[in-house]
Amino acid sequence: MTPASNLLDALNAGGCKVPYSCRAGSCHACMVRCLSGEPADAMPDALDRFQRAEGWRLSCQCLVVQDLVVEVFDPARDGLEAEVLDIHWPAADVLRLRLMPRRPLRYAAGQHLLLWNEAGVARPYSLASVPGLDDYLEFHLDCRKPGLFSDSARRLVPGDALRLGELHGGALHYDPDWDTRPLLLLGSGTGMAPLWGLLREALRHHHQGPIRVIHLAHEPGGHYLAEPLAELAAAHPGVDVRLITAAELAEVLAQFRLVSRQTIALLCGHPASVEEFARRLYLAGLPRNQLLADTFLTRDA
CATH class of the missing domain: 3.10.20.30 (Beta-grasp domain)
Structure with a gap:
């Protein structure tokens, strides 16, 4: 070298x-x-x-x-084998992938995990599942653009095997001590995956403060969690969901106001979207130590 x-x-x-x-x-x-x-x-x-x-x-x-x-x-030696349980397309370009690891995996909502395919291509994906609520590992894959991993994921069928690599904490988590504080979950695209898990984790802990969820998609068809989010909001009066598109983003940000300076904000998605959200939150008076953000980039083939 x-x-x-x-x-x-x-x-x-x-x-x-x-x-x-x-x-x-x-x-x-x-x-x-x-x-x-x-x-x-x-x-x-x-x-x-x-x-x-x-x-x-x-x-x-x-x-x-x-x-x-x-x-x-070496994923064959160092990785954990997992079986594909279910493949579902909640939107045209979003793949919901559910896996069952060969042995139990200890993780927390908001973490991300390295997935390896049979060709030896690895990509990190955020977990959308919640330990104790889900008996599988769930991931939401953005398949809008060609990619060495996403292209192969399109061909997966139940019973196929993948390998799991490094589990990493990332920035996002839910702290039960936030019980009475307002939560703001801002996600773009499949950045909603860990936020979906954290939302359900907060509700599992009987979070008392208001929870505001904003999902940014390129177009209305990209709101792939619209139905389950609506069901959660209907069952929990403290949960407010807003679905916006890229064309509406500037107006939404201009009108944005904090419910409280005690708000905890969890952001995830493409770096440009997260940066726009964060900037607006700072201007609205949110202390920096109350904003937790995770960003990701897709790699083209």
């Missing part, structure tokens, strides 16, 4: 085919195990101490500064 080169780039240039998605240390798709030598790590706190002790590093955040012996994550 060339000294001071990016470890991810060096490995892929050498034919190791290390997957990646965000290149920002968030998705954990590019994890490798260092068996000998140590790279210069720009994000040493991104992995927990147990993973680091085993030699795992995020290759996108590492520079080669000495000779290294590196072992690439």
Whole structure:
């Protein structure tokens, strides 16, 4: 490897085919195990101490500064097999995928998980399921654009197998101590996936404060959770749901007002949408430490 080169780039240039998605240390798709030598790590706190002790590093955040012996994550050896239980298309370009892992997986609502297909392509996806409520793992895949993973996902049928990789916490979660505080859930596209899980997690804890849900879609047909959200709102008077399209976004943001400065805001979706939402919330007076955001980018084929 060339000294001071990016470890991810060096490995892929050498034919190791290390997957990646965000290149920002968030998705954990590019994890490798260092068996000998140590790279210069720009994000040493991104992995927990147990993973680091085993030699795992995020290759996108590492520079080669000495000779290294590196072992690439092998989904057949290091991953957890999961069976496809159900495939459903709640919108033309959104795939709802439900999996059953071979053994129980401990997770929390709002986390995301690395999925591997049989071709060795890996992508991180947010969990839409809730432990204790759902006996499966659910993911919402945006299939609007071609992608090495999404194209293969279109061909999945019940009974097929995928591999599960690294489970990562991300920024989003629900804290029972927020019980009486207003919640604002803002999602764009399939950024609603973790928010759908967190909404149900809050209701499971009998959240007392008002909950406002805003889903931004490219067009009305993109509101793939419109029906289940309406059912939840009908069953819980404290839940208010608003479905908006990109054409309505500017007007909605201009008229936006906070219910309370005690509001906790959870945002997820494309970085540009999350940034617009966050900017409006700051202007409306929301303290920065009360805004939790997770962003994602789709990678084209």
